[in-house]
Amino acid sequence: xxxxxxxxxxxxxxxxxxxxxxxxxxxxxxxxxxxxxxxxxxxxxxxxxxxxxxxxxxxxxxxxxxxxxxxxxxxxxxxxxxxxxxxxxxxxxxxxxxxxxxxxxxxxxxxxxxxxxxxxxxxxxxxxxxxxxxxxxxxxxxxxxxxxxxxxxxxxxxxxxxxxxxxxxxxxxxxxxxxxxxxxxxxxxxxxxxxxxxxxxxxxxxxxxxxxxxxxxxxxxxxxxxxxxxxxxxxxxxxxxxxxxxxxxxxxxxxxxxxxxxxxxxxxxxxxxxxxxxxxxxxxxxxxxxxxx
Amino acid sequence: xxxxxxxxxxxxxxxxxxxxxxxxxxxxxxxxxxxxxxxxxxxxxxxxxxxxxxxxxxxxxxxxxxxxxxxxxxxxxxxxxxxxxxxxxxxxxxxxxxxxxxxxxxxxxxxxxxxxxxxxxxxxxxxxxxxxxxxxxxxxxxxxxxxxxxxxxxxxxxxxxxxxxxxxxxxxxxxxxxxxxxxxxxxxxxxxxxxxxxxxxxxxxxxxxxxxxxxxxxxxxxxxxxxxxxxxxxxxxxxxxxxxxxxxxxxxxxxxxxxxxxxxxxxxxxxxxxxxxxxxxxxxxxxxxxxxxxxxxxxxxxxxxxxxxxxxxxxxxxxxxxxxxxxxxxxxxxxxxxxxxxxxxxxxxxxxxxxxxxxxxxxxxxxxxxxxxxxxxxxxxxxxxxxxxxxxxxxxxxxxxxxxxxxxxxxxxxxxxxxxxxxxxxxxxxxxxxxxxxxxxxxxxxxxxxxxxxxxxxxxxxxxxxxxxxxxxxxxxxxxxxxxxxxxxxxxxxxxxxxxxxxxxxxxxxxxxxxxxxxxxxxxxxxxxxxxxxxxxxxxxxxxxxxxxxxxxxxxxxxxxxxxxxxxxxxxxxxxxxxxxxxxxxxxxxxxxxxxxxxxxxxxxxxxxxxxxxxxxxxxxxxxxx
Numbered sequence: 001x002x003x004x005x006x007x008x009x010x011x012x013x014x015x016x017x018x019x020x021x022x023x024x025x026x027x028x029x030x031x032x033x034x035x036x037x038x039x040x041x042x043x044x045x046x047x048x049x050x051x052x053x054x055x056x057x058x059x060x061x062x063x064x065x066x067x068x069x070x071x072x073x074x075x076x077x078x079x080x081x082x083x084x085x086x087x088x089x090x091x092x093x094x095x096x097x098x099x100x101x102x103x104x105x106x107x108x109x110x111x112x113x114x115x116x117x118x119x120x121x122x123x124x125x126x127x128x129x130x131x132x133x134x135x136x137x138x139x140x141x142x143x144x145x146x147x148x149x150x151x152x153x154x155x156x157x158x159x160x161x162x163x164x165x166x167x168x169x170x171x172x173x174x175x176x177x178x179x180x181x182x183x184x185x186x187x188x189x190x191x192x193x194x195x196x197x198x199x200x201x202x203x204x205x206x207x208x209x210x211x212x213x214x215x216x217x218x219x220x221x222x223x224x225x226x227x228x229x230x231x232x233x234x235x236x237x238x239x240x241x242x243x244x245x246x247x248x249x250x251x252x253x254x255x256x257x258x259x260x261x262x263x264x265x266x267x268x269x270x271x272x273x274x275x276x277x278x279x280x281x282x283x284x285x286x287x288x289x290x291x292x293x
Numbered sequence: 294x295x296x297x298x299x300x301x302x303x304x305x306x307x308x309x310x311x312x313x314x315x316x317x318x319x320x321x322x323x324x325x326x327x328x329x330x331x332x333x334x335x336x337x338x339x340x341x342x343x344x345x346x347x348x349x350x351x352x353x354x355x356x357x358x359x360x361x362x363x364x365x366x367x368x369x370x371x372x373x374x375x376x377x378x379x380x381x382x383x384x385x386x387x388x389x390x391x392x393x394x395x396x397x398x399x400x401x402x403x404x405x406x407x408x409x410x411x412x413x414x415x416x417x418x419x420x421x422x423x424x425x426x427x428x429x430x431x432x433x434x435x436x437x438x439x440x441x442x443x444x445x446x447x448x449x450x451x452x453x454x455x456x457x458x459x460x461x462x463x464x465x466x467x468x469x470x471x472x473x474x475x476x477x478x479x480x481x482x483x484x485x486x487x488x489x490x491x492x493x494x495x496x497x498x499x500x501x502x503x504x505x506x507x508x509x510x511x512x513x514x515x516x517x518x519x520x521x522x523x524x525x526x527x528x529x530x531x532x533x534x535x536x537x538x539x540x541x542x543x544x545x546x547x548x549x550x551x552x553x554x555x556x557x558x559x560x561x562x563x564x565x566x567x568x569x570x571x572x573x574x575x576x577x578x579x580x581x582x583x584x585x586x587x588x589x590x591x592x593x594x595x596x597x598x599x600x601x602x603x604x605x606x607x608x609x610x611x612x613x614x615x616x617x618x619x620x621x622x623x624x625x626x627x628x629x630x631x632x633x634x635x636x637x638x639x640x641x642x643x644x645x646x647x648x649x650x651x652x653x654x655x656x657x658x659x660x661x662x663x664x665x666x667x668x669x670x671x672x673x674x675x676x677x678x679x680x681x682x683x684x685x686x687x688x689x690x691x692x693x694x695x696x697x698x699x700x701x702x703x704x705x706x707x708x709x710x711x712x713x714x715x716x717x718x719x720x721x722x723x724x725x726x727x728x729x730x731x732x733x734x735x736x737x738x739x740x741x742x743x744x745x746x747x748x749x750x751x752x753x754x755x756x757x758x759x760x761x762x763x764x765x766x767x768x769x770x771x772x773x774x775x776x777x778x779x780x781x782x783x784x785x786x787x788x789x790x791x792x793x794x795x796x797x798x799x800x801x802x803x804x805x806x807x808x809x810x811x812x813x814x815x816x817x818x819x820x821x822x823x824x825x826x827x828x829x830x831x832x833x834x835x836x837x838x839x840x841x842x843x844x845x846x847x848x849x850x851x852x853x854x855x856x857x858x859x860x861x862x863x864x865x866x867x868x869x870x871x872x873x874x875x876x877x878x879x880x881x882x883x884x885x886x887x888x889x890x891x892x893x894x895x896x897x898x899x900x901x902x903x904x905x906x907x908x909x910x911x912x913x914x915x916x917x918x919x
Contacts, residue, residue, distance in 0.1 A: 044537050048564055048915055049589035051541065052676065060655050061662050061697075074537040090484075091439055091500075092542055092563040095534055115566075119484070121583065123475065124574075125567030126446045126453040127438065130476060130484045146676060190500045192443035193454070193485045200493070206480055207491045 029167045036080075036106065037163040038068035040156070043079035045099070048086025050113040050146040057149040069156060076102040081159070083152075084138075087115035087122050088129040090194040094187060100136050101184040105176035108163075110140045110155055117141045135196070136185060170275065175268075183267070310387050313354045321346060328392060332609055332846015332865070335390025340402050343393045344429075347378075347408045356380035356389050358771070359409035359758050361849070361860050361881040364419040366397070368449035370866050370876070374400045374425055377862065379849055379881075383755055383769055385776040388849060395425065404430035411758025414889050422447035422569075437562035437918060440503030443488045447570055454479055454486035460874045461575050504546065504560055505529070527555060530900070534563040538646050538904040541914030545891075547903065554903060557895045559888045561918050568919040572878035576840050577603055577683070580878065585677040587859075587880060588916040590638050591631035593668070594854040596681035597624055601779055602850025602861040603683050603843060610844040610871065614832030616684050619825035621781045623686055626818045627678075628852070629811040630668075633722060634661050635855030636804045636811075639911040640729065643801070646908035647742050648901075653732070660725040663696060663717060670694035670710075683841060685831040690822075711823070718815045726808050734805065743797035747894045747906035750795055757890040760883045761857025762807070763910055766800035768793040773853040781821075787814050797909040842871040856911055857883030880919055884912040 015023050046054060057064050058072060065071070073079045076099045088096060100109070111132045114120030119130035132138055139162060142155035168177050175182060186197040195203065314336055317325045324342035328335050338346045350356045361379045374395050379388040393402050404427035405412040416427045417436040424445035427433055434440060444451050455475040457463050465471050476482050533544030542563035548556045568587065572580050584599045585592035607613040616624075638661065641654035665675040670691055672678035680687045694710050733739050749759065754767035764771055772789040774782040790806035792799035831837065843865045851860035860881030865872045887910050895903050 045535060047542055048566075049586055049676065052589055055654075056658070056662070059651075059658055061659070087564065087566045089563060089565055091565065092534060095563075099535060121586070122566040122571065123484070124453060124455040124457075125571055126484075127562075127565050127567055128484060130455075134483050148675060190439045190441060192441065192488050192491055195485075195487075196481075196483065199481055199483075202481060203487060203491070204493050207487060207489065207493065 029169060032168055033163050033166060037160040040069050040080045040108070040159070040163075041078060042069055042072050042081045042083050043076055043099070043103070044072035044074040045079075045082060046085050047088065047092065048115065050085035050116070053146045053149055053152065054083055054085045054112065057152045062149040062153060064153060064156060067153070067157060067160070076100070077104065079103055080106065081108045081110060081156075083110045083112050084116040084132045085112045087120065088132050088135075089127045090129055090188075091127060091190070093129050093135055093194065094190060096132075097135055097185050097187050101187070105182055106174065107176075108139045108159060109136050110142065110159060111138045112142050112152060112155070113147055114143065114145045117143065120145060129194075135188065310389055313350075313356070313389055316354065317346065317349065320349070328390075332606070332844060334847070335388075335392060337392050337394060340393045340395055344403045344405065344408065346391070347405050350380055350389060350391065351408055354389070355382050355384075357755055358383050359405070359411050360388065360760075360851070360858060361862060361879075362405070362412050362415040362419070363862055363877075363879040363881070364423040364425055364447075365864055365877045366423060366447065366449045367866070368397065372397055374423060376402050376419065376425065377847075378405070379860070379862075381776070383771050383776075385771075387777060390849070400425040401428055402426075403428050404433075406430055409758060410756050411886060411889055414885060418885075421445070424448065434503060435562075437565040439500035439562070441499050446567070453567075453570065454484050459574070461579060504558075532903070533560075539907065540642065540912055541917075543907075543912065543914055543917065545903065545907070547895075547900065549900060552899045552901075554895050554898055554900060557892045557903065559891050561885075561888070561914075564914045564918040566919070568880060569878055573875055575875075575878075576873050577843055577875060578839065578841070580875070581681065582677065582679040584861075584880075585679055586915055587882065587919065588635075588854060588856060588884070588913045589676060590913055591628075591635040591855045592676060592678045593624075593627040593631040593680060594635075594852060595859065596678065597628050597780075598850050598852040598854065598859045599861050600681045600683055600850075601852065602848045602863045605848035605850055606843050606846055606863060606865055607683060607841065609846055610842075614684055617825075617828055617830060617832055618781070619689075619822070619828040620684075620686055620830040622818055622821045622825060623690070623830065624681060625780055625782070625785070626815060626822070627668075627671075627680060629814050629818070630664050632811050632855045633808055634664050635911075636808050637661055637725070637729075639855070639908075640733075640801065640804055643797075643905065643908035643911070644733075644739075647739075647797075647905040656732075657725070657729065660722060663721065666696035667694065667713070667717070670696070682837055684837045689830050711819075714822075715819060718812060718819060722808075722812055722815075726805065726812070729808075730805060733801070739801075740798065743801065743905065743909070744794070745796050746898060746902050747797045747909060748795045749890055749894050751793075753890060753893060754795065757893075758886050759857070759890060760887060761853070761855070761911075762790075762800050762803040763857065763887050765789065765791045766803045767795035773851055773858055777851070779852065785814050785817050797905055800909045800911075840873055842868070842873060843875075844871045847877075851881070854883065856913065856916070857887060859883055859916075880916070882916040882919060884910075884914075884916040885919070888912060888917065 013025055046052075056062060069081070076082075080103075082100060082103065084096070100107070109132065111117045115122060115128075116132045117138075119128055122128045123130050129135065140155045140159045142151055144151050147155070166174050166177075170177070189195040189197065314327060317336060318327060321342070324339045324346055325336050328337050358381045359378060360381050361377075363377055365375045365377060367373055367375060374397050376393045376395075378391050380391070381388055395402050400423070402425055404416055406416065406427075407429065413430075413432075414436060416430055417433065419425050420427060420430075420433050421435040421437050422445055435442065438446070446453070457465065457475075465473065475484070479485070527548050527550055530547045530549055531544065532547065533539040534542040536544075539545070544560040544563065546558050546560055547554050568583060572583060575583070580599060581596055584595040587595045604613075604616075637657040641657040644653040645651060668678050669675045671694070672680040672687060690710050692710060694708055694713055695705050696708060696713065697705055749757075749763065749767050751768045754764050754769055759767070768791060770789045770791040773779070774787075775789050787810045790803045790810060792802045845865050845868070847862070847864045849860055849862050851858055858881065862877065862879040862881065863875050864877035866876035891907070891910070894906055898906065
């Protein structure tokens with residue numbers, strides 16, 4: 001969105017003649033977004049091949065500063081946008097999630113290239129995360145292997161358009177305009193394989209089930225991935241229907257006894273309800289105004 | 294550790310590889326036997342005597358340079374593990390290949406780090422991925438995966454979470470074309486699998502503590518506090534994996550005394566994307582685009598090494614034609630252009646590292662953009678060219694190509710290809726190199742900053758298996774294009790760049806000289822292209838087979854890439870008439886092995902110099918971690 005001055009000046013609100021063309025009237029959201037979308041500073045953060053094209057996009061021929069991605073900041077504390085430029089490995093996803101948590105809100109993630117979007121050519125690799133969105137919320141996906149600088153620019157402009165549509169009046173729209181503190185994304189743990197804390201209960205159930213199954217077969221010698229898949233007792237679909245595990249069993253896995261993400265769910269739910277209430281209030285006020293006027 | 298002058302009696306017999314093998318077999322018949330398998334070369338050494346024989350190979354026979362050390366798992370093909378070593382003489386010539394075999398279950402082989410320190414990281418990699426223990430290794434810890442990972446993933450019976458079949462093409466995909474998402478078949482919806490005995494009760498991330506322990510360090514905070522209180526001695530500093538100057542996701546753990554570095558250990562694996570495991574599932578042709586993504590600055594060079602290795606194997610069979618002359622000329626041209634791209638990039642980012650932030654880079658990568666335009670016109674992609682094929686190429690040069698006329702305005706112009714090339718090679722690139730030299734070579738700040746910093750002595754460079762500008766900057770005139778020539782390099786006129794000082798500035802000078810030599814080679818290629826105009830790029834006029842059957846045996850193809858010696862060790866096994874998929878696909882990555890002497894080079898320098906030293910080695914993480 002460009003701020004079109006002509007449009008802003010031609011307003012329905014009465015402006016004294018002598019001030020015409022000197023006063024612009026717009027909504028706070030629009031003005032705020034205009035400032036934000038034109039000063040998106042990406043984090044100086046390269047992962048793999050795509051990083052080279054990202055550097056090419058930043059340098060003289062393509063120059064993303066023209067569109068407001070002014071400078072790349074090496075520290076996450078000063079960055080608005082994380083361009084995940086390359087293959088995300090299990091070993092690397094731990095620092096990436098930590099970096100994302102360190103970025104101040106509002107923050108955005110752009111998955112650059114096939115690997116960051118879904119694993120790409122390396123998807124089947126044992127150390128590869130099949131897409132950044134398995135761990136972080138991704139706003140824009142740019143296809144390509146690697147995407148050309150033009151494609152990356154297009155993706156970045158698409159992100160600007162997305163920002164234009166966000167409203168600070170609606171707390172339900174984006175999490176950072178709501179109330180309460182933002183919850184951090186849980187940092188994965190490097191165990192025998194990478195462990196997403198959000199999936200802990202599911203992993204536990206699987207491990208128990210496969211251990212039971214193997215006991216019956218007379219032992220559990222080879223700690224290989226295949227046996228777990230072979231001894232598959234439930235899939236994601238059936239897992240949803242399975243009886244919930246008791247909290248006592250989980251408690252030793254979790255630090256403080258209670259599930260932090262359950263709390264987060266709670267806050268999110270409250271936020272949603274509050275937003276709905278606000279919406280209803282606005283609607284009723286509008287209806288009242290129509291009735292009066 | 295310079296190789297001692299050869300004993301004249303030994304020398305007469307053993308200057309050739311065959312002579313050396315004969316000498317070893319006759320001197321130590323108890324420990325050495327020739328490798329008599331079909332398509333294999335070299336000797337098999339009894340694991341117990343490996344250390345002794347390795348010393349003989351280095352000291353008596355003069356093979357002072359250990360290029361590659363890698364493991365192969367022959368499950369079902371003899372059921373043993375094998376370590377394969379390729380040793381060369383820095384005076385040039387072919388490889389002495391020696392192997393040591395061990396049992397799969399209790400795999401243990403003596404470490405060669407006391408003979409060649411360059412074996413350090415490679416042995417750690419073999420431990421990490423194959424589970425071979427190296428007796429006598431000073432720091433046998435995982436290097437690419439994290440400490441605590443389950444299993445050794447390159448073993449043939451280890452399967453990844455998204456495992457589908459042993460080899461491609463998978464039945465589900467071809468010829469039926471039923472594509473599915475692996476996530477949907479995995480219980481967790483992710484690329485993970487856990488061993489059944491996973492102990493969730495004692496779940497702790499031990500990978501970090503393991504890193505510090507392997508360096509002989511406690512937790513960093515303990516080191517800061519002296520027993521008296523606040524006196525600080527030594528501090529542990531982590532640089533990376535997210536750091537603007539580590540050229541990607543590379544990490545260094547330093548201990549510093551004030552500003553001075555007392556020890557440094559590289560930590561890698563943050564971009565380990567399982568090239569080799571995926572490569573062994575792929576067909577031979579599948580792997581070409583994957584090689585692009587190794588050293589992603591110079592993909593053409595990566596293609597070349599792999600294609601040479603497979604061609605070596607294919608030439609053992611009947612249905613194989615040598616590449617035509619035009620094909621070879623085009624290959625050399627592409628490779629030399631990538632070398633220019635690589636060195637411009639390397640010098641630009643090295644300057645970035647020593648403090649000239651980004652401005653020099655902008656100048657140097659201008660010319661790169663033009664070369665990439667050329668690659669895009671010829672191969673279809675700017676960076677990942679996927680251009681070479683076994684016995685040929687993807688395509689010939691187009692008649693006309695499109696490129697920007699001027700990089701400050703993006704207007705695209707149409708050029709005659711040969712005209713474009715001639716102008717680029719004769720005018721633009723030399724002008725860029727002149728400009729670069731004018732700004733840098735006599736620049737006092739640069740000289741002050743880089744002379745005498747990060748010195749690697751000649752003996753260390755050889756012993757640490759350094760390659761490329763790092764080796765030649767230390768006074769070893771070893772360039773594979775001359776030492777063991779391939780393609781049409783023997784008939785081309787160029788010099789090997791070499792500098793004796795072994796510091797950052799010497800490496801810079803080597804790169805500048807190589808830029809000039811590349812231009813010299815390109816100038817000789819242009820008339821060859823004109824002369825072969827109209828000649829096919831394929832020997833029999835039509836493209837090679839989509840899924841060639843490659844004769845059984847082993848091959849080691851190596852090329853001089855921008856960053857150093859890039860080697861591919863390929864084993865074809867598992868069939869009777871040849872195989873469709875490589876049994877073993879190993880990449881000898883210069884960026885990986887060049888990091889072995891990093892600790893030695895950085896000792897006693899300031900933290901700010903470490904960044905420059907890393908830049909002067911010129912690594913790329915796609916290749917380091919594979």
